[in-house]
Amino acid sequence: MLIEKVKKKGLTNFDIKVLGIVLMFIDHVHEMFATAGVPTWVDMFGRPVATIFMFLSVEGFTHTHNQKRYLFRLLIGFWVMGIGNLIVSHLFGGTDVFLANNIFCDLFLGVLTMYGIQTISSGLKRHQFLEILTGVLVIALPLIFSALLMEIMQGSLSAYLSYFMLGIPMPLTAENSFFLYLGPVMYLLRRHRGWQMIGIACAALISTGFNFTGLFTANTQWLMVLAVLPLSVYNGQLGKSMKGFFYGFYPIHIWGLYILAWLLGVGR
Template identity: 65%
Template sequence: MTDMATNKRGLTNFDIKVLGITLMFIDHFHEMFAAAGAPNWLDWFGRPVATIFMFLSVEGFTHTHNQKRYLSRLLIGFWVMGVGNLVVQHFFSMGNFGLINNIFSDLFIGVLTMYGIQTIADGHRTRRIGQSILGIVIILIPLVFGGLILFLMGSHAGLFSKVVMLAVPTPITAENSFFLYLGPLMYLLRKNRNWQLLAIAVFALLSTGFNFSQLLTTNTQWLMVLAVIPLAMYNGKLGRSMKGFFYAFYPLHIWGLYIIAVLLGVKG
């Protein structure tokens, strides 16, 4: 396979998104109905999902005509999801089960970091040190707010820390924690697909903690490596768009599954 080559065969961006949301739905079905007997192996289907969408965020950031608008959509998605989770749980309760899903957090931080890297590169190319410093600041913003959250939690300022968590995406509160930086790494490797796939494999290995006795039991995150299969088949074509559908599907299917589980009497 030639590096970043495009051809008519293989999977388009749209095809990979459809695959991603299908696997995501299965994973979240397991999440909401595990207490009702949904088998644990359904969880395996969801492990490649975040990696798939991190890769797609690299494609989105690289090819969008308006990077700031792309970032703003992800940030708005984060806010909508965070507030929506609270509203849904206010009216529906599944015992001790907390509705905390918000992949927009991971994607926003990843894309913001890509924007920072691009800003540093532009400053280096134009020999504008101020621009390079700005890029570093951009990258550090989520980390600084993450540190602020930890400080507030340690100082018993619980309410204010919750407000910050709702307002600003940070690696501390993201679904994939610091593993979200796989996205920016794939951005740095964007000119070589094979290196991107290798980076995924390395992160999958790191996710095991080198404790191979728990594979497929308590630690299944390493199955993220399966994302290399569809991504290796990506042909670089956009395919159909349906942008609004994919943005809406994420919160709506999670809230829908959660509400159905509550109405059916599932206890978390």
């Protein structure tokens, strides 16, 4: 009955966000308590999560009344999460869990790339070379910073630069690395839901490295393809807002689970 209702009415933006945070919470329970005996297969629940939120970021960027404010919120989220991770790790360290979760990095870079694509498109339509160049730079700068960080890691440049680089979102340090560009791909395909789903399936196939052994053990990232199930029935409606809750839930639940694991002596 519930399945039939979903097929008929579809899922709102709010519904998909709720599904995303539930799956995310289960995944992070595994991350923080794996050494306490939480089975490895629990990790599979989290594989579609990043893809779900990348899709929602396309919707957010496309429909927001202020794209720059939307970008700024994601950047603030990245800084708050990064600083918070350092503080929590320092106060409750000594476990075998490395606290580096920061999906805001991936979402900011994805939306920034969308903004660059939009700027290039606008420049081409208006024959404004400076606008086109601005769009190209917006897309290229995070990649340039990634290359710079690689040089630092190889000892080719001053290590002091690494402190500066910590506050800059870049693909090299993002949770999903260069797979974050699935978001901009879905932005380019935003008028064709079917092609968006095909894009997700292609990304899932690439994530296997075309090695199909150990798909349920060694490499489960391909399960991101399951994101097509809720996204294919998205009805385009916003539903409830609760914007502050969704922004706040991410850091609070990660830090809370990490501190709980520390209090219980997990991984120490």
